[in-house]
Amino acid sequence: MSQQILFDLDDTLIYCNRYFFQTIERFAQQVVSWFDNTIITADEVKAKQATLDTLLIAETGFKSVHFPQSFIDTYHYYCHLYGRASSPVEIDTLWKLGLDVYGHETEAYPHMEDTLKQLTQQGHQLHLYTGGEQKIQLRKIQDMSLDRYFHDRIYIRQKKNIAALDELLTANSFDRERTWMIGNSIRNDIVPALSAGIHAIHVVVPDEWCYNIIDVNIEPKGQFLSVQSLQQIPPFISRY
Numbered sequence: 317m318s319q320q321i322l323f324d325l326d327d328t329l330i331y332c333n334r335y336f337f338q339t340i341e342r343f344a345q346q347v348v349s350w351f352d353n354t355i356i357t358a359d360e361v362k363a364k365q366a367t368l369d370t371l372l373i374a375e376t377g378f379k380s381v382h383f384p385q386s387f388i389d390t391y392h393y394y395c396h397l398y399g400r401a402s403s404p405v406e407i408d409t410l411w412k413l414g415l416d417v418y419g420h421e422t423e424a425y426p427h428m429e430d431t432l433k434q435l436t437q438q439g440h441q442l443h444l445y446t447g448g449e450q451k452i453q454l455r456k457i458q459d460m461s462l463d464r465y466f467h468d469r470i471y472i473r474q475k476k477n478i479a480a481l482d483e484l485l486t487a488n489s490f491d492r493e494r495t496w497m498i499g500n501s502i503r504n505d506i507v508p509a510l511s512a513g514i515h516a517i518h519v520v521v522p523d524e525w526c527y528n529i530i531d532v533n534i535e536p537k538g539q540f541l542s543v544q545s546l547q548q549i550p551p552f553i554s555r556y
Contacts, residue, residue: 318439319553320490322509323466324499325446328519329428329546330456335420336383337523340365343387343413347394350406355398365390370527377475378447384414418452422459427547432465434550443469445484445497447476447504476501481508490514493538498549501528506540515539515556517549 326332343365344358369386372379387410395402435442444466446453453472457463463470473480485492495514499505500521507530509516515538539556543549 317494318441319556320441320443320495321435321553322443322445322495322497323432324497324501324505324519325444325453325456326448327425327500327521327525328498328505329425329432329462330460331423331425333521333523333525335417336525339383339413339417343390343410346410346413347391351394351398351400356394361390361394364393366526368393373527377473378449379474380415380418380449380452383417384411387411387414422456424460425546427545428460431546431549432462435553436465438550438554440553441469442466443471445471445473445476445481447473449474476504476508478508478511482512485512485514496539496553500524502532503528503530507532507534510534510536510540513537517552518542519546520544 323329340362341358344361347361348356348358365386368389369382372382372386376382388407391407391410392402394400432442442465444457444462450472457466457470471484473484481497484490485495492512492514496517497505497509497512497514498517498519500519502518506516506518510532511534516536517539518541520542541552543552
């Protein structure tokens with residue numbers, strides 16, 4: 317039977333975390349150097365940035381300015397903690413560094429193309445459900461020509477949570493007994509899917525963003541499994 321399959325985009329179909337982690341590493345090393353490499357460590361800076369970034373996302377969802385703002389907030393935190401005067405030049409440097417991450421290349425995860433092609437050939441209807449800002453996410457979608465598989469079934473939301481997914485499913489009259497959510501984020505993909513009573517496939521990525529990792533305390537009404545590769549998905553859904 318044909319299924320309705322919702323795919324996440326970032327770190328499910330295309331790489332994303334790796335570029336943010338690389339930028340965070342550059343940020344941490346820069347801040348440590350400004351503090352003479354003696355007062356704080358890069359790991360401390362990265363931990364503080366992660367905390368402040370998470371707070372910003374919790375307030376208003378995925379906005380591109382949150383990432384560079386978390387750099388600025390972390391910088392101010394350490395300046396205040398150690399009595400170091402902040403510098404407009406240093407603030408501008410960090411802001412530009414944080415925004416530069418959104419210009420990274422778009423790179424598909426292994427087996428992305430084959431997986432989407434197989435599922436389409438099996439007769440399933442594919443949907444793309446991604447979090448972020450329209451301009452940024454649409455660029456990635458266009459870079460990968462993903463409209464070949466998703467057509468007008470592309471949903472970009474600033475907030476991806478339980479309420480957002482439930483609203484999407486209701487507004488588009490999804491049959492929940494034959495609808496799947498496939499994504500890497502336990503927080504934004506899997507828990508909302510299980511809460512909505514649809515099937516869920518967790519795509520495990522090697523270096524996951526701490527924000528995405530939470531406990532799953534919901535009893536699945538349908539299928540729920542984890543896979544290490546996209547190529548494991550078509551055979552499983554075909555058997556189901």
